[in-house]
Amino acid sequence: MPIKFQGNIFTTLVLYLKSDELELINYALKKKINESPSFFKNAPIIINLSFLKKELNWNKLKKIILKNNFIILGISECFNLSLKKKIIDSGFPVFSNTKSLIKDKKIKFKKKFYKSIFYKNTIHSGQTIYAKKSDLIITNNVNEGAEIIADGNIHVYGKLSGRALAGANGDNTRKIFSTKLFSELLSISGEYCLIDSIPKNILNKSAQIYLKNGVVQIKKL
Known part of the structure; x- marks a missing residue:
């Protein structure tokens, strides 16, 4: 077979947006990047929108994120259907939060000996x-x-x-x-x-x- 699908583990930063004010988001991103430039340069991220209660301007937000040299892998926890459609139509996937799924299923880890x-x-x-x-x-x-x-x-x-x-x-x-x-x-x-x-x-x-x-x-x- 010329291809193979296989699960793996990757480190991915999740950017939680707690405000819909784009100028404030841009300022906060620049401040965080200045603290550790080499770490954040071209870093792949998933944008979590679970804290936002109203729709924001997705096109402007996307430009801000990309201008700060982040690579957008996708969006998670977008509960606004109109915004979700705009994101998907722009070519980005919308994910469910894995940890939320775990909590919903009430999975508990028993004491393990590794x-x-x-x-x-x-x-x-x-x-x-x-x-x-x-x-x-x-x-x-x-x-x-x-x-x-x-x-x-x-x-x-x-x-x-x-x-x-x-x-x-x-x-x-x-x-x-x-x-x-x-x-x-x-x-x-x-x-x-x-x-x-x-x-x-x-x-x-x-x-x-x-x-x-x-x-x-x-x-x-």
Whole structure:
């Protein structure tokens, strides 16, 4: 067969719009980009519209997003039928939120005991490591631009500069541990924060990352 369809895991930023004021959105995007230019440049994103109660000007919003050098993969949680049609007619897909579907189905994760996968070498920029149904233990550095993903917990006994995503299968009880935290993105069960959210007194220090009431927590070890 010349083609093959297969599921995979990718890191995708979700842009939640909490205002329909386009100038305010543009200003907020520029401010966020200035905080971490290399991270946001040409970043693929999904735009979440669940907070908006009225229709906005989709064409103008699209121009603002693209002008700020983001790549729009699609839209999620668009409840306005007129706006949804305009988005689809402009060539962009509208997705349902996976986490909402999980909540609707009332799926609960029982306490799990994960096996462990070990890496002793440096994880370099451009590399992606995925520990399926396992904890991931790295006894070296994770460089900027690298990505480590685990359905279980993540342990990095070195400098964590890349992206780390634990609980990738939706288990929000998983944690991330690092002896030297400087990560560009941290995620637990789809909830994430960027490097500017790491307290200055914890940067380059030992830390643990976990979820509490749906919010990513970063604490000293």
